[in-house]
Amino acid sequence: MNLPGLAARDVSVSLGGRRVVEGATFAVEGGEFVAIVGPNGAGKTTLIRALAGLVPAVGEITLDEVALSSLAPQERARLIGYLPQGHVFHWPLTVAEVVGLGRLPHTHGAGLGEIDRSAVELALTETGTAAYRDRAVTSLSGGERARVALARVLATEAPIILADEPTASLDPHYQIAIMAMLRRHAEAFGVVVAVLHDLALAARFVDRVLVMDSGRIVADGAPREVLTAERMRTTFAVEATVIEVSGSPVIVPLGLSDKSR
Amino acid sequence: MANWRADAWLIAGLAILVLVLFCGSLAVGPVVLAPGTVVAGLFGGGGEAARIIVQEIRLPRALLSVMIGGSLGLSGAALQGLLRNPLAAPDLFGAPAAASFGAVVAISLGVADALSFALPVAAIAAALVSVALLVVVAGPRSSLLVVILAGLAISSLAGAGTALALNLAPNPFAALEIAFWLLGSLEDRSMQHVLIALPFMAVGVALLAWDGRAFRALTLGEEAAASLGFNLARVRLRVVSGVAAAVGAGVAVAGSIGFIGLVAPHLVRPLVGHDPARLMLPAALAGAALLTAADIAARLIPAQEEIKVGVLTALIGAPFFIWLIFSRRRDFAEDER
Numbered sequence: 001m002n003l004p005g006l007a008a009r010d011v012s013v014s015l016g017g018r019r020v021v022e023g024a025t026f027a028v029e030g031g032e033f034v035a036i037v038g039p040n041g042a043g044k045t046t047l048i049r050a051l052a053g054l055v056p057a058v059g060e061i062t063l064d065e066v067a068l069s070s071l072a073p074q075e076r077a078r079l080i081g082y083l084p085q086g087h088v089f090h091w092p093l094t095v096a097e098v099v100g101l102g103r104l105p106h107t108h109g110a111g112l113g114e115i116d117r118s119a120v121e122l123a124l125t126e127t128g129t130a131a132y133r134d135r136a137v138t139s140l141s142g143g144e145r146a147r148v149a150l151a152r153v154l155a156t157e158a159p160i161i162l163a164d165e166p167t168a169s170l171d172p173h174y175q176i177a178i179m180a181m182l183r184r185h186a187e188a189f190g191v192v193v194a195v196l197h198d199l200a201l202a203a204r205f206v207d208r209v210l211v212m213d214s215g216r217i218v219a220d221g222a223p224r225e226v227l228t229a230e231r232m233r234t235t236f237a238v239e240a241t242v243i244e245v246s247g248s249p250v251i252v253p254l255g256l257s258d259k260s261r
Numbered sequence: 262m263a264n265w266r267a268d269a270w271l272i273a274g275l276a277i278l279v280l281v282l283f284c285g286s287l288a289v290g291p292v293v294l295a296p297g298t299v300v301a302g303l304f305g306g307g308g309e310a311a312r313i314i315v316q317e318i319r320l321p322r323a324l325l326s327v328m329i330g331g332s333l334g335l336s337g338a339a340l341q342g343l344l345r346n347p348l349a350a351p352d353l354f355g356a357p358a359a360a361s362f363g364a365v366v367a368i369s370l371g372v373a374d375a376l377s378f379a380l381p382v383a384a385i386a387a388a389l390v391s392v393a394l395l396v397v398v399a400g401p402r403s404s405l406l407v408v409i410l411a412g413l414a415i416s417s418l419a420g421a422g423t424a425l426a427l428n429l430a431p432n433p434f435a436a437l438e439i440a441f442w443l444l445g446s447l448e449d450r451s452m453q454h455v456l457i458a459l460p461f462m463a464v465g466v467a468l469l470a471w472d473g474r475a476f477r478a479l480t481l482g483e484e485a486a487a488s489l490g491f492n493l494a495r496v497r498l499r500v501v502s503g504v505a506a507a508v509g510a511g512v513a514v515a516g517s518i519g520f521i522g523l524v525a526p527h528l529v530r531p532l533v534g535h536d537p538a539r540l541m542l543p544a545a546l547a548g549a550a551l552l553t554a555a556d557i558a559a560r561l562i563p564a565q566e567e568i569k570v571g572v573l574t575a576l577i578g579a580p581f582f583i584w585l586i587f588s589r590r591r592d593f594a595e596d597e598r
Contacts, residue, residue: 111265
């Protein structure tokens with residue numbers, strides 16, 4: 001089966017006159033789960049927003065050979081699920097209603113149809129949020145909100161998911177559960193690209209890691225090729241040793257490197 | 262879905278309430294008319310005096326209270342949906358103040374008398390500028406504090422402009438006329454006023470009724486709403502123009518009537534599960550009911566000079582606003598964190 005992929009060629013983004021992303025080129029094959037990592041301010045969030053079509057970018061972004069810019073907004077919304085940072089909810093809607101918002105790209109009127117409701121149910125179950133479906137989303141804890149936010153993205157059933165720090169504010173149990181869920185999504189439906197800060201977690205679950213520094217992609221490869229002690233020194237200014245646990249690299253930071261930022 | 266059935270009951274209930282108040286508004290006035298005479302007068306019977314009182318004095322007043330109250334309720338619901346903020350009512354952010362300023366300038370320049378289309382056009386243009394300014398100043402994150410401060414500044418500026426127009430008024434009678442008109446009243450309005458306001462309000466309401474789904478998506482913030490396929494620049498433009506047209510038209514014929522746009526959505530929001538899309542129609546009906554009720558009350562309160570309905574809504578609305586802030590103190594603290 002051919003799963004849809006995602007490609008960027010020479011993509012640059014300027015915000016307020018400053019180049020934030022510079023010449024990003026990479027391709028994500030259908031079925032792949034890719035992490036974007038890098039120091040704060042490296043341009044990770046801007047790159048993922050450009051991939052989602054939310055900031056104007058120069059260069060070429062294609063979904064399955066189709067230019068992102070040629071898609072109508074609703075069409076784009078059916079293909080790409082985007083999970084922003086922060087998980088804010090401005091009104092105390094119920095959890096089920098919030099997850100139902102993920103069906104907006106598929107509906108025209110006010111209500112949800114049979115297919116929409118089963119997609120919402122599935123998303124609630126997968127994220128372990130079905131138990132508080134009728135609670136006001138604003139009454140949940142940070143970690144619970146994070147899972148509801150992800151459930152909303154899953155409910156769209158878009159083949160491509162772009163997630164900005166999906167595991168921030170989650171406890172270890174749900175960090176692993178969410179990463180496993182994203183991996184399953186990529187294998188079954190298309191592509192997942194996630195901005196991550198936890199390198200060990202990334203190494204354990206993703207197929208590839210893109211490392212960004214100062215707006216550029218400085219490394220692109222399998223976790224064990226990319227997440228090296230040398231890379232930690234040059235990109236993150238951290239002295240580290242890399243050990244291997246169950247076949248995936250784990251970075252153990254030792255201290256700040258001499259040419260500290 | 263159970264939601265839609267509950268909403269239908271709510272909407273039917275509010276519609277009946279508006280209808281009852283509308284009939285009440287036709288029945289109440291300084292001349293006591295029996296219900297039968299009111300009905301007869303409405304359809305042109307029951308003697309010339311009854312016909313004139315009901316058709317030409319009370320009917321326009323009742324129609325205007327429903328139209329203006331409804332547009333204020335809808336404008337409040339739409340602005341609150343756009344800015345994701347329960348305090349985002351048109352009157353707190355300078356739209357009516359600006360519309361008054363536009364109208365006063367038109368009157369004092371002699372461009373418009375109180376019965377011409379130039380008046381609503383001037384009021385709407387000024388309201389448009391003020392709401393657009395608010396949305397621009399508030400920016401995409403529209404932090405509560407920034408929105409409120411921007412609204413305060415815009416209100417003050419429009420108020421200063423109006424004060425200047427009063428200051429420069431050619432004679433004390435003109436100044437008095439303007440000042441009374443500014444208080445906001447539905448007294449002595451004619452069908453001509455209804456016809457002046459109607460087309461602008463219809464356009465405003467049509468623009469505002471459009472974006473319920475976008476407001477619902479905005480629950481998740483602007484980025485997520487955009488990623489769900491909504492063109493927020495267009496949503497913003499529609500809401501800004503819709504509020505300006507609806508509020509501006511109301512101010513042009515009735516002066517500035519405050520707080521309906523804040524209170525009406527707030528009263529019905531818990532009844533629609535806080536859903537900004539399901540809120541729209543009930544908020545409009547609640548606004549119509551509130552203003553019609555206030556206008557009846559203004560006629561019933563014994564006073565030497567009839568209490569202006571704009572004064573009454575402010576007297577009730579402002580304490581309500583204080584209570585609203587009081588009850589949400591904790592949320593605001595979280596907001597600014």
